[in-house]
Amino acid sequence: MEFDLLIRNATVMPGEGPALVADVGVRAGTIAAVGGGLAGTAREVIDATGLMLCPGFIDLHAHSALEPFRDPVLEPKIAQGFTTEVINPDGLAPAPVDPARAEARRLYLQPLEGPGPEPWPWTTGEEYAAALEAARPATDLVLSVGHNAVRDHVMGSANRHPSPEEIRAMRREVRRGLEAGARALSFGLIYLPGLFAGTDELVALAEEAAAFGVPLVPHVRNEGAGVVDAVGEMIEVARRSGASLHISHLKVIGDERLVEPLLALIDRASQEVDLTFDQYPYGAGSTMLSALLPPWAQEGGAEAILGRLADPGQRARMAEDVRDGLRSWENIYASCGPENIVIVQAAGDAARHVGRSLAEVAEDLRRDPFEAALDLMAQTSLDVAMVDHYASEATTRAIFRHRLALVGSDGIFGPRPHPRLYGTAARVLGRFALRERLVPVEEAVARLSARAARRARLDDRGRIEVGLRADLVLLDPERFVDVATYDDPCLSPPGVRLVTVAGEAVYRDGRPTGARPGRVVLPQVSR
Numbered sequence: 001m002e003f004d005l006l007i008r009n010a011t012v013m014p015g016e017g018p019a020l021v022a023d024v025g026v027r028a029g030t031i032a033a034v035g036g037g038l039a040g041t042a043r044e045v046i047d048a049t050g051l052m053l054c055p056g057f058i059d060l061h062a063h064s065a066l067e068p069f070r071d072p073v074l075e076p077k078i079a080q081g082f083t084t085e086v087i088n089p090d091g092l093a094p095a096p097v098d099p100a101r102a103e104a105r106r107l108y109l110q111p112l113e114g115p116g117p118e119p120w121p122w123t124t125g126e127e128y129a130a131a132l133e134a135a136r137p138a139t140d141l142v143l144s145v146g147h148n149a150v151r152d153h154v155m156g157s158a159n160r161h162p163s164p165e166e167i168r169a170m171r172r173e174v175r176r177g178l179e180a181g182a183r184a185l186s187f188g189l190i191y192l193p194g195l196f197a198g199t200d201e202l203v204a205l206a207e208e209a210a211a212f213g214v215p216l217v218p219h220v221r222n223e224g225a226g227v228v229d230a231v232g233e234m235i236e237v238a239r240r241s242g243a244s245l246h247i248s249h250l251k252v253i254g255d256e257r258l259v260e261p262l263l264a265l266i267d268r269a270s271q272e273v274d275l276t277f278d279q280y281p282y283g284a285g286s287t288m289l290s291a292l293l294p295p296w297a298q299e300g301g302a303e304a305i306l307g308r309l310a311d312p313g314q315r316a317r318m319a320e321d322v323r324d325g326l327r328s329w330e331n332i333y334a335s336c337g338p339e340n341i342v343i344v345q346a347a348g349d350a351a352r353h354v355g356r357s358l359a360e361v362a363e364d365l366r367r368d369p370f371e372a373a374l375d376l377m378a379q380t381s382l383d384v385a386m387v388d389h390y391a392s393e394a395t396t397r398a399i400f401r402h403r404l405a406l407v408g409s410d411g412i413f414g415p416r417p418h419p420r421l422y423g424t425a426a427r428v429l430g431r432f433a434l435r436e437r438l439v440p441v442e443e444a445v446a447r448l449s450a451r452a453a454r455r456a457r458l459d460d461r462g463r464i465e466v467g468l469r470a471d472l473v474l475l476d477p478e479r480f481v482d483v484a485t486y487d488d489p490c491l492s493p494p495g496v497r498l499v500t501v502a503g504e505a506v507y508r509d510g511r512p513t514g515a516r517p518g519r520v521v522l523p524q525v526s527r
């Protein structure tokens with residue numbers, strides 16, 4: 001047989017099940033043969049003795065919706081072996097969008113997703129997908145329908161329940177996205193305007209996801225003191241709608257005693273609901289700084305928020321709510337404390353605060369730390385992001401060990417990102433599995449590949465098997481480990497020899513090749 005690429009004597013991780021030493025032959029973008037001593041010639045032959053060959057990794061929570069318009073190579077992702085990314089998580093998506101509201105949407109998404117092209121040349125999900133594919137990303141990008149985008153499109157950022165007609169309109173938009181090939185319905189119940197949605201609204205839209213067999217993927221309403229109730233709400237939505245449920249970045253912000261009851265709830269619910277979750281393997285989160293604001297202060301979107309930040313009376317009310325808390329509100333500021341919230345990205349002059357905690361910024365400005373946070377939001381027009389340290393290493397590992405855990409990097413691009421952008425896959429496989437043996441190595445690989453593919457209904461990838469796409473990661477298990485840190489985050493893991501997307505090398509010996517074979521538009525899942 002004539003191959004394009006022949007990898008000999010690799011320790012092959014099939015995606016599920018035990019490793020075997022074998023040769024793998026690739027032809028026309030597909031895995032053409034797997035076996036011992038394959039006969040044949042190839043344009044390129046690699047002796048992979050002592051190296052581990054895995055299916056390309058799948059990032060189940062990626063903020064890569066607009067980055068490809070700036071840098072389609074997506075080096076932090078391919079350098080750790082990610083070949084497929086599920087985008088538009090947290091309900092947040094650049095489409096569908098009303099042209100009159102596109103600028104407000106861009107302002108709001110910017111700290112998480114970057115700005116994208118100027119102006120956005122799309123209104124519908126199909127137009128967005130076409131523009132994204134035309135940017136020629138290196139990885140495959142799998143769309144989700146974002147509930148927040150749909151709600152904003154139909155209702156603006158209103159803080160009220162939808163009318164029956166608005167529910168019908170939102171269901172139509174969800175269906176349209178799923179018919180275009182989206183593989184999830186994502187929710188962001190701390191973000192605009194999803195935070196104004198009640199449980200019944202979520203159930204109505206979840207019924208559309210159930211009809212297509214794609215999971216609900218929520219950032220739940222509260223990851224702090226109210227996390228058990230908030231996860232319980234999504235379990236109820238799954239149960240009532242019949243949809244499967246994949247909870248984004250499971251964690252507890254603040255009180256670690258809640259981890260045990262939370263995992264117990266998930267165990268119980270998994271007996272009647274098709275349930276999984278993902279985790280980024282770190283004890284700190286990262287998001288837009290405006291996530292510190294109480295829900296009422298976010299009503300009306302970016303411009304309304306900026307108006308309130310200019311009003312001393314409204315600022316005093318925000319400070320009061322942060323101090324006293326509000327029922328069922330997450331209150332990240334009070335849970336973490338200003339010394340544990342670090343500015344990682346800020347527009348304009350505020351960039352000089354990058355790398356400092358809010359406590360340090362406050363000292364510098366001789367301000368109260370929460371007032372300093374409000375100043376930064378106002379000064380940057382909300383283009384400011386944080387890393388919030390909320391959990392111990394032990395708790396992060398306790399969640400990681402759970403049998404239903406999968407992997408989502410939640411990687412947010414920027415000059416000083418959370419290290420998860422560069423380190424997630426290597427921390428899961430290299431540190432937690434290969435070095436610390438928290439789970440077996442084949443279990444870590446399954447979470448990064450075969451089981452993730454099944455979750456996202458991607459039947460053509462995720463395993464090393466004849467006929468599947470040649471998305472492959474060849475790595476040295478002795479060297480592959482995360483090296484990105486909070487202080488020095490832009491470091492890719494060592495030990496990655498080769499990464500292919502559909503048989504094409506996108507990363508080789510520590511460098512991107514420049515090839516960008518990724519696709520965006522995927523066929524609809526069979527209903």
Ligand SMILES: [Zn+2]
Nearest residue numbers: 090219248249
């Ligand atoms: Zn999230």
